[in-house]
Amino acid sequence: MIALLSVWSADARGLETTIGEVDREVDGYHVDVMDGRLVDRTLFGPVTVERVRRLTDRPIEVHLMVARAGRCVEDYVRAGADIVTVHRASCARLGAVIDAIADAGADPGLAIGTDEPVELAGPYLGRLRHVLVMGTALGVKGAPIDGRTYQRVRRAHDLCRRVSRPPAVVVDGGIRATTAPRLAAAGADGVVPGSLVLSSPEPVARLRWLQGLTAARSEPPTRAFPARG
Numbered sequence: 001m002i003a004l005l006s007v008w009s010a011d012a013r014g015l016e017t018t019i020g021e022v023d024r025e026v027d028g029y030h031v032d033v034m035d036g037r038l039v040d041r042t043l044f045g046p047v048t049v050e051r052v053r054r055l056t057d058r059p060i061e062v063h064l065m066v067a068r069a070g071r072c073v074e075d076y077v078r079a080g081a082d083i084v085t086v087h088r089a090s091c092a093r094l095g096a097v098i099d100a101i102a103d104a105g106a107d108p109g110l111a112i113g114t115d116e117p118v119e120l121a122g123p124y125l126g127r128l129r130h131v132l133v134m135g136t137a138l139g140v141k142g143a144p145i146d147g148r149t150y151q152r153v154r155r156a157h158d159l160c161r162r163v164s165r166p167p168a169v170v171v172d173g174g175i176r177a178t179t180a181p182r183l184a185a186a187g188a189d190g191v192v193p194g195s196l197v198l199s200s201p202e203p204v205a206r207l208r209w210l211q212g213l214t215a216a217r218s219e220p221p222t223r224a225f226p227a228r229g
Helices: 012-022 046-055 073-079 094-104 118-127 149-160 180-186 203-211
Strands: 002-006 028-035 060-065 083-087 107-112 130-134 168-172 190-192
Touching (some): 002 168, 012 046, 012 203, 046 060, 046 073, 060 073, 073 083, 083 130, 094 107, 094 118, 107 118, 118 130, 118 149, 130 149, 149 168, 149 180
Parallel strands (some): 002 028, 028 060, 060 083, 083 107, 107 130
């Protein structure tokens, strides 16, 4: 299973130490961006992405929870984002923003909120690096996973496998020791862990445990997350 570590759960003052400790094992980093409009919170910006970029060659995903995502795509790609994930609600023309992400030199991702059908990703699957299935409401931290998430992951997995180059199915929100194995069994290719890893006395061992969860599945795990070249 892919593990994209959430920077939101890291101590901002000790970010260098955190990344130095896990970087040899983590598949990448997930940076949440909020502008106080799409959700009632503000969080991170291009400066944070630049800071993470200086500390790692691993892929960085920027998750844009902003009102007008198309206006800031280039800023985050210049800052060092390898993947830019957007929401339909933040794009007047979703297909055009997905194209703009690719044109700027990053891979597009599409996030699906807890109350949105995963099928809305259907028209764009061949253009996405991954589908980010939200396990909790946007802008919240520490909430339990929505019980519908496992079935939504199954539907997303089946939907993605209909295209010749299927995007990964990654789950963000509610990632716990009890939920991660169930998500893997449902078809998730990856998760966005935060405190599950960073609150562990052995974060590297926790990452390795997550990455091994797909072993029980009948198909090989999706781990196509090379370092930025």
